Amino acid sequence: MLKDIETHEVLNQPPPLEGYNLFTSDRVLADAVSREGAPWARSDLEALGSLAGEPATLELGRLANVNRPELRTYDRFGHRIDVVDYHPAYHELMGTAIGFGLHAAPWSDPRPGAHAARADKVITRYQVEAGHVCPVSMTYSVVPALRHQPDLAAQWEPSITATVYDPADVPAEGKAGITCGMALTEKQGGSDVRANTTVAEADPTEPGVYRLVGHKWFCSAPMSDAFLMLAQAASGLSCFWVPRWCPDGSRNPIRIQRLKDKLGDRSNASSEIELAGVVGWLVGEEGRGVRTIIEMVNHTRLDCILGATAVMRQGLAQASWHAAHRSAFGRLLIDQPLMTNVVADLALESEGATLAAMRLARSYDAAEGNEHERLIQRLVTPVIKFWACKRAPQHAAEALECLGGNGFVEESPMPRLFRQSPLNGLWEGSGNVICLDVLRAMLREPETIDAFWAEMALATGADPRFDRAVDVLKSELAATDSIEGRARHLVERMALVFEAALVLRFSAAAVADAFCASRLDRGAEAVFGALPPSADTRAILRRSVPWAG
């Protein structure tokens, strides 16, 4: 008789956050896209945003991560094949991203605002699934570096920029669309690539062709059709275009030794490779490898910022959704003053990062032919890369906590978000290396800091706390003693005033006031959720998330 009795009814559990438009529900991002030069992209961005929120799309993201890529080193006859098998969900994600031009649209259709439109798409797509954005980002970033070698660029750009994803493991020459990777890091050094030991010898039988021998300790997306690699040539560290297959149809001997077992980013295969005399073509001048590859690195740094921004937006979306649908102690969580404070603070962080990321994307559109934008691009890319990537893991942890125990359970999207959150900080220069790059930029091109102050001047007078913070920063930067040891502090403050200037100019008054109060006056080291009583947390939430106002 007891067997027919229901043990419990499911009560007070929020519905999943799905069936929403990631673009139109993010007013901060949607406004920024128009402001930073891409109002023309709106219908495309809406379509991508709608697709991104569909349950079937979100399920692809889950599937691509629980079914990790697998390496097959040999075929059944013992021949070396070095093939990585991915779940079909990964390929579908790749196909959509490439179909929407995330991998190259600003190169094939370089109209004003093209980088801004793409930046929006990356932020949106990254929230669905982060791992596949890595090869997409590398493919995008390879183009400006490859242009250092015009003949190679002319040969390969059409298939790099084609909106066709073709995962077939065949020579690139036979494919309508190709993807690219980069292999710089070696066991003895990732930040210090000048310590690379891989050697490249000019092939005496084939002019322009080199043979590379050595290893790379990290090589993500090893099934890419071609890679940019660094190796020591006769004149020093040089950059090479290394296809997965040789033009004669033989396999280039890129031996995938194993795949990394990673904290996050699990849909994306990251490998260790050995280079057993692989064929490569020089890109740029021999001995100028760092100068060439830095073009690629700068663009992937922008994508690290976009990735960190996406982590924070998705954390905010999930946290606010949960809090708006779950009650405790007789009230919705979102109406509990302390939770309102936490979520509003997460919203402020997300908004600051979004405005900065999109402003920076504009500088990528305008840098050519506009000196101010070039200087902003040069200096502010590492500044915001440092800060957004540092904030993302803290933000993800706090957002996860908003979901209580549900946030810690693997069925929730939060563990994946949390595991992904530190990665952009590591990629393309870890925190210290990035701070040193900021110092280098200001030292080698003092005009960069002039451009920075000119940008800050656009918000002067809007809030005395901002004016004070800029004055203090100016005096801190003027004191050159032990500047290297102070670099993290300085870069953090630069990022905060840069974000504050944008917030003061373009955000709602409540956002601007709370941003200055919590980030300029009181110091950004405070935990999330410590906004002062004067903060209009309701107004902040109303602006950020449609379901939590």
Ligand SMILES: Cc1cc2nc3c(=O)[nH]c(=O)nc-3n(C[C@H](O)[C@H](O)[C@H](O)COP(=O)(O)OP(=O)(O)OC[C@H]3O[C@@H](n4cnc5c(N)ncnc54)[C@H](O)[C@@H]3O)c2cc1C
């Ligand atoms: C998932 C994943 C995928 C990756 N994919 C690729 C890839 O596809 N291609 C590729 O080339 N690489 C890839 N990498 C490697 C990544 O770029 C490097 O790990 C990164 O550049 C850091 O290099 P490292 O690991 O050798 O650390 P190190 O260079 O040894 O740095 C260790 C620490 O020392 C700090 N440090 C270094 N120099 C200084 C200094 N002068 N002063 C103060 N502190 C300093 C750094 O900030 C860092 O915190 C990947 C890494 C990960 C985790």
